[in-house]
Amino acid sequence: MAGRLVKSIGALIGLGVIGAGVFLVVTRPQPLPDEYWATAGTPDVKNGELVFSMGGCVSCHKKPGAEGADALVLAGGVTIDSPYGKFHVPNISPDEKAGIGNWTLAQFGNAVTRGVGPDGSHLYPSLPYGSYSRMTPKDVGDLFAYIKTLPKSDNVAPPHELGFPYNMRLALGGWKWLYFSDAPRVELANADATVKRGQYIVEGPGHCGECHTPRDELGGFKAGQWLSGAPNPEGKGKIPDITPGGSVASWSEGDIANYLETGFTPEYDTAGGTMVEVQKNMAKLPKEDREAIAAYLKVIPKL
Template identity: 60%
Template sequence: MKRLALGVGLAAIAGAAAAYGLTAPTPVAAGRLAAIAALEGDAAAGETLFWAGGCASCHAAPGAKDEARLVLAGGVRLKSDFGTFVAPNISPDPQAGIGGWSIEQFANAMLAGVSPDGRHYYPAFPYGSYVRMTDRDIADLFAFLKTLPASDVASLPHEVGFPFNIRRALGGWKWLFFTDEPRVAPAGDEAQLGRGQYLVEGPGHCGECHTPRNPIGGFVTDAWLSGAQNPEGEGVIPNLTPGGKAIAGWSAADIAYYLESGFTPDFDSVGGSMVSVQKNMAELTSGDREAIAAYLKALPARGDGWK
């Protein structure tokens, strides 16, 4: 009996140790970090990534307009079933923002969801999409962020209760859902679709809102971009595939024009949280908007993901 109890105890200890190791934050490989650090970031090119990535939508102060959108003081509140996440200050301020970060720390945050102090970031920060970004784009975006105005506004804490405030448990979430694999394999013009796929699945992180999630916050993988319940609690986020009603009847040119102007083919205008996204998309080149449109038209048709 004593041997049995000892065996059970040892097994429990081994299991706990394995779980602890499994949930440990895993930073970007040292070799890749060194390669990124060796790149000379191009701030002008980084501006494209800034708008494609929607940085201002979350990290500018709530309601910021025009030039104020470039002051990344944070404060936007993102409601979810797990609590409310508050976007932090990512301005170049060395204390309140990320002005004291190295390029390696920035790359770890963007590509691995690991903070400078070695903790997991919550996936409300869409590193699950940013993980697809190239080394060059990481370096260029960091260079651009350093050119923006500094803000000394302190970041506010997230409002997340037990058990979701146990950050170590996010290691298990990452093990289940964190991947840099393509979401779909669209067929068509390889160069244009490749660019569109990169923008939508990577820095544009469109799936973070437009794809339904399972009870623990992972994407429903066979429902990519098919729409989802609005985490704010009102209405739904539309289906972007050819199988939904939202844009199924739109041509690729219609989609590209909507992203540029904010007007639908029926001369309605963009609304809700998409207002900020459309403003970001308007800053891209026409070629990038056309690539996004081509990718969306090439998606497999799916029924509405919120049903």
């Protein structure tokens, strides 16, 4: 009897060890190789500036309260409150010590699109790499080149303030296993070039779903509810449903494009809350890109 018990316990321990090993393998950080990033080609800083606006990088990475030219000093320090604790946005200026001045393109690209830090650790999805994963190597390379032209800052943001178990980076591998994907959010048959461009911007660098899509208890997007609206992270009201069945259902493509350019709705209301910063960034895009966003929003599934 005792022998059987010992064997059973040993078997359970063995299974546990095997299970832990499988978990670690499946959820390990998975950066893309240097060869992948080499396909970015010769940097185009002008396009990098466009991608910078498209991604709204300045909104999070500028020093709190910075305006004008000062906003291009990507010193970090903004605090993002969440149900899991406080995330402090890092310095991504070209400073060699406090920022990303010593990073390679591969390190930058894997942080932005794979959620893997230069030291090989998982990064928290407060950096929306779940959306940025759809960015092309070219756009990532151009963005990196543009950031390197901006002023340096020696500011060091404080570490994140997260309680257990959210302070365990190892668990982020499990989160990625559940939610991380670079597949299209919406399958669109026979989409033309304009819609495809809009899909790329909205689902990728524009990361619109990060605010407009509801999340479950673990912070992943709820299946089948893409862009259907979500609680306002600022605590008041709701981020609107921007599918064809939502609050902008009566807006034409022209109305949407004009709103992104001017901040004015068809009812002559204005953008508010965090959308003010988003709209300012979208206003810097070419007219064709704003029209592409509008075209995409009009053909996604109605919820």
